[in-house]
Amino acid sequence: MEPRKDRVEERAAEQTGSKVGTQRPVEAPPRNGGGEAPEAPFRERRKRPRISETPPAPPPPPRLDDYEPIIGKPELDELRFLARPLLGKTVKMVNSTSLGGGVAEMLNRLIPLLSELEVVTRWDVITGGNDFFEVTKAFHNALHGGDYVLTKEARDIFMMYNEQNRQRMQFTEDLFVIHDPQPVGLVRSRERNRGKWMWRCHIDLSNPHPDVWGFLRPMVEEYDATVFSSPAFSRQLMAPQYLFFPCIDPLSEKNKELDPAYIQKVCDDFGIDRSRPIVTQISRFDRLKDPVGVIQAYKLAKKYVDCQLVLAGGGATDDPEGAIVLQEVMEAAGEDPDVIILNLPPWSALEINALQRASTVVVQKSLKEGFGLTVTEALWKGKPTIAGAVGGIPTQVIHKLTGVLVHSVEGCAYQIRYLLTHPEFAEQMGKNGREHVKENFLMTTNVKRWLLLFQILLGMVRKEKTT
Amino acid sequence: MATAQLPAPPVRWARAPFYFNSAAHLLRIEREKATTLGELLAALRAVPSESIFQHTFRTLQEHHFIREGFSNDYAHWAFAACNEVGLAERLASVDVREFTSVESLRERIVQIVQDYLNRNPRAADRVAMEPFYFCASDAVVVPTPFVGRNLAEFRDCMNQVSIHSIHYHFIEARLRLKLNSNDFSVWLESELDMGRIADQFNRIDIYTSTLQDVRRTMVRVIERALHSQA
Numbered sequence: 300m301e302p303r304k305d306r307v308e309e310r311a312a313e314q315t316g317s318k319v320g321t322q323r324p325v326e327a328p329p330r331n332g333g334g335e336a337p338e339a340p341f342r343e344r345r346k347r348p349r350i351s352e353t354p355p356a357p358p359p360p361p362r363l364d365d366y367e368p369i370i371g372k373p374e375l376d377e378l379r380f381l382a383r384p385l386l387g388k389t390v391k392m393v394n395s396t397s398l399g400g401g402v403a404e405m406l407n408r409l410i411p412l413l414s415e416l417e418v419v420t421r422w423d424v425i426t427g428g429n430d431f432f433e434v435t436k437a438f439h440n441a442l443h444g445g446d447y448v449l450t451k452e453a454r455d456i457f458m459m460y461n462e463q464n465r466q467r468m469q470f471t472e473d474l475f476v477i478h479d480p481q482p483v484g485l486v487r488s489r490e491r492n493r494g495k496w497m498w499r500c501h502i503d504l505s506n507p508h509p510d511v512w513g514f515l516r517p518m519v520e521e522y523d524a525t526v527f528s529s530p531a532f533s534r535q536l537m538a539p540q541y542l543f544f545p546c547i548d549p550l551s552e553k554n555k556e557l558d559p560a561y562i563q564k565v566c567d568d569f570g571i572d573r574s575r576p577i578v579t580q581i582s583r584f585d586r587l588k589d590p591v592g593v594i595q596a597y598k599l600a601k602k603y604v605d606c607q608l609v610l611a612g613g614g615a616t617d618d619p620e621g622a623i624v625l626q627e628v629m630e631a632a633g634e635d636p637d638v639i640i641l642n643l644p645p646w647s648a649l650e651i652n653a654l655q656r657a658s659t660v661v662v663q664k665s666l667k668e669g670f671g672l673t674v675t676e677a678l679w680k681g682k683p684t685i686a687g688a689v690g691g692i693p694t695q696v697i698h699k700l701t702g703v704l705v706h707s708v709e710g711c712a713y714q715i716r717y718l719l720t721h722p723e724f725a726e727q728m729g730k731n732g733r734e735h736v737k738e739n740f741l742m743t744t745n746v747k748r749w750l751l752l753f754q755i756l757l758g759m760v761r762k763e764k765t766t
Numbered sequence: 767m768a769t770a771q772l773p774a775p776p777v778r779w780a781r782a783p784f785y786f787n788s789a790a791h792l793l794r795i796e797r798e799k800a801t802t803l804g805e806l807l808a809a810l811r812a813v814p815s816e817s818i819f820q821h822t823f824r825t826l827q828e829h830h831f832i833r834e835g836f837s838n839d840y841a842h843w844a845f846a847a848c849n850e851v852g853l854a855e856r857l858a859s860v861d862v863r864e865f866t867s868v869e870s871l872r873e874r875i876v877q878i879v880q881d882y883l884n885r886n887p888r889a890a891d892r893v894a895m896e897p898f899y900f901c902a903s904d905a906v907v908v909p910t911p912f913v914g915r916n917l918a919e920f921r922d923c924m925n926q927v928s929i930h931s932i933h934y935h936f937i938e939a940r941l942r943l944k945l946n947s948n949d950f951s952v953w954l955e956s957e958l959d960m961g962r963i964a965d966q967f968n969r970i971d972i973y974t975s976t977l978q979d980v981r982r983t984m985v986r987v988i989e990r991a992l993h994s995q996a
Contacts, residue, residue: 373928377788377908530795530899542793542901693896698846700832734831751792751906760906 355646360411361550369549370743378743381750382416384759390420391470393485394478395435397424401545401672402478402501405742408548412746418753423468425482427460435481438515441508442480449510457514458484470494474753477522486521495756498522499543503532503669503690523756528670529691541752544694545670547679548742552648554679557656565653569609571639576606576719579658581651581676583612584624584642587667589687592708594631594638596664599712601637604719611641611654655680660718660725664711665689675740678702678732683725685714695740701732775995777916780957784950786912786923788931789905789938791824796900803848804890806840806898807879815868816902822862822871823941824903827933830977837973838862839898840875847894853882862937863972866944907934917958917995921988929977936980937972950984963991 367375392410394402406422413420427435434453441447461484470488475496477485486496498519504512504527512534519525519536526541527533533540547554566573578597582588590610597608610628613621625642632638643650655661661677661684668690675695677684684702686692696702703718705711718725738744754760796817800806810818821839829836836842837858845854856878865871883890912927914920924932935949943952951964966987970980 371928373788373910373926373931376910377790377928377930380908381790381906527795530799530901531897533795535797540795542795688896693846697829697832697836697842700829700834700836731832735829738828738831747790748792751790751904754906755792755904 353646357407358552360408361548363412363415365550366743370737370741374743378416378747378750381747381754382413382418385416385418385750385753385757388418388474388753388757389472390418390474390476390753391423391472392420392476392478393423393425393468393482395425395427395432395481397422405546405745406478408551408742409746409749412742413749416746416750418750421472425460425464425485426467427464427481430456431460438480438511439502441511442502442504442515444506445508447508447511449508449514454514461485461487474756476749480515483515483518486518489521495523495753496521497524497526497752497756499526500532501528501545503529504534505531507534524752526752529694531691541748543745543748544740545672545675545691546740546742546745547672547675547736549679553652554676555652557649557653561649562653562657565650566657569639569641569654571609571654571657572607573657576604576659577609577657578606578660578662578715578719579609579611579654580662580664581611581655581673582663582665584621584628586624587665588612589664589666590624590628591631592666592711593662593664594628595708596662596711596715597638598635599709600715600719603716606659606715606719607637607639609639609641609654609658611643611651613643613645613647651676652680655682658682660685660715662711662715663687663692664705665692668692671695674702675736678729679736679740681729681733683718683729684732685711685718695735696732697735700728701735702728777918778958778995779916780914780920780953782953782957784914784920784923784953784957786910786914786927786931787934788908788910788928789934790908790930791827792904792906793820794902794904796902798900800898800900801893802891803844803850803853803879803883803894806843807876807883807890809898809900810840810872810876810879813900814902815872816904817900818868818872818875819941820901820903822860822875823868823938826862826937826972827930827977830929830933833974833976833979840879843894843896843898847896847898848889848892849895850882850886850889853879853889856882861973863940863946866940866946868941917960917988917992921985921992924981924985924988929981932977932981936967936984960991963987 363375390413392406394406396403410420410422434456437447437453461482464482465485465488473494475494476499477483477496478499479501483498489496520538522538524539524541525536526543528543528545530542549555563573571577580590580593584590593610594608597606600606628640632640655677661682663671663674663677663684663686665671665687666689668687670691671686674684674686674692678695678701684696685705686696686702688704688706693704696704698704703714705714796813798809798813800809825839838860841854841857844850844857857875860874862871910927910931912923914923939949940946945952947968951967954960955964967984970983972980975983
């Protein structure tokens with residue numbers, strides 16, 4: 300199908316902005332707010348995206364006490380108690396980037412909290428040339444099971460930069476946490492030092508390229524402990540392996556509570572009608588997230604229940620494949636005015652938060668997934684969630700208790716219908732989902748996990764015998 | 767108009783105070799995993815007791831907010847990944863409060879799976895939709911500032927401690943005490959001579975209540991007792 304001309308124009312005009320293509324009628328949606336000037340036609344408003352064209356300055360990280368209304372004082376007291384024996388101990392965390400990506404985002408929150416607990420934590424970032432990061436990118440893909448020919452040159456580049464960084468950095472701390480494969484070779488500094496070394500692997504090692512894993516493994520085996528995001532992502536190793544679920548920060552832009560007026564404004568800007576049910580999937584325009592499958596499921600469900608579908612994500616501007624997938628999505632949507640497709644820039648956390656909160660049901664129909672933090676975000680907002688049973692999603696979505704798991708377009712369509720027509724069940728599941736996140740997938744829980752692991756490795760704790 | 771006030775009843779002080787603790791847990795990934803029920807049975811016999819604890823006692827804590835029938839990880843896997851509903855029901859019927867040692871709990875679970883496979887031998891090698899990954903729990907006791915020296919203080923503390931503290935004293939306690947009871951009931955009976963409240967606590971159904979419900983029920987029981995004292 301030939302893409303509609305107006306969509307292409309809109310896309311060109313909104314590369315940094317919001318809406319890519321919708322066919323909503325021009326009439327204005329109902330509004331909750333009053334006292335505003337008469338509205339311009341809907342399409343007109345949507346052509347002026349209110350998302351800034353450049354990233355806004357990040358807000359200051361929250362302080363520990365800010366979490367008290369969320370997790371309660373006893374939980375905070377527990378963190379303070381667990382931190383007390385570590386007073387005077389120092390920690391170094393190392394990864395490969397200070398900006399962008401989930402690991403840097405997580406460290407930006409974790410480290411201030413550890414420091415506030417007086418567990419002095421230093422964050423170092425390894426440096427390297429383009430050749431190093433080309434090799435590590437190839438390693439990353441190969442560790443996820445991709446094809447790759449490991450050459451001596453690639454091995455030499457990897458080791459040379461690890462050695463350079465090792466020489467450049469000081470390793471005087473008591474505890475070292477090395478994140479992901481890029482800096483894994485820094486562990487060779489442990490020969491000169493005491494201290495305990497942990498390797499935090501954020502990626503899925505369930506099916507690694509044997510040559511790449513064979514090359515990295517001897518270095519991994521030198522660590523005192525390893526930490527994985529799921530048992531399914533781990534490998535058999537000599538050192539103990541711990542399970543730290545990825546987590547979200549309930550006070551981040553993407554997850555904090557929002558003023559209802561702001562949620563309404565975002566919906567108005569994007570042409571979303573809040574008087575009718577809203578089914579939303581937030582994800583990159585990537586085939587593994589199956590956005591076309593979501594549209595098919597929506598169309599099947601729509602035969603029985605009136606609803607709108609919002610597909611919001613990024614990746615179509617900076618990723619050539621993303622642009623192709625976006626085109627496929629627009630073609631699948633056809634002329635349906637109730638399919639709203641939004642290509643958002645990476646700094647749209649507040650808008651994504653608002654879209655999730657405005658949703659009646661959230662879908663994450665992935666065909667392959669890491670842990671699936673967008674699912675965590677939806678659960679945290681108490682939204683009934685339908686998700687593909689892949690990667691780390693079943694850890695979060697306990698079928699029919701904290702969400703529903705699906706394996707097909709038809710299954711997804713049925714669950715959309717069911718949840719939209721059984722609001723009490725959906726609401727209870729949403730409540731359960733939020734509690735599940737509160738118990739297991741919040742930043743503060745991970746702070747506790749780190750404090751416990753540090754104490755265990757330093758031999759500071761008497762473990763409770765539970766037999 | 768002047769009103770005559772009854773003198774407040776004397777406070778009954780406990781012979782020894784109740785110190786509220788909590789436990790923090792860290793999950794370890796074990797080497798064993800099962801892709802069939804046969805493999806599950808073999809691993810159940812081999813894994814350390816901390817693993818059995820994790821998938822029974824501890825998982826109850828992790829899912830404390832669910833009223834609709836979450837029991838243990840083995841039952842959930844048998845149902846969701848193996849589609850063996852009969853086995854799942856039998857595993858789900860295992861009540862951890864009947865066990866004062868993890869080893870006896872292990873024996874019971876092994877027995878259920880073994881019996882099921884004896885009757886359904888073909889189920890032993892049927893590959894599950896998802897593997898079962900055995901984990902284990904390292905637990906660390908965490909003291910809290912809460913201390914109850916009489917029933918009213920005990921109730922106030924009960925209202926304020928974390929849900930993990932409730933789990934620690936009310937559910938995990940039997941493994942320490944080696945008794946079909948809990949820390950609260952033992953203290954109420956031995957330090958305050960309040961055996962009736964202790965019994966009422968022991969009759970609370972943890973499988974149809976969330977831990978918050980458990981807390982609320984216990985507080986209600988205490989308040990009734992305080993009211994009748996007054």
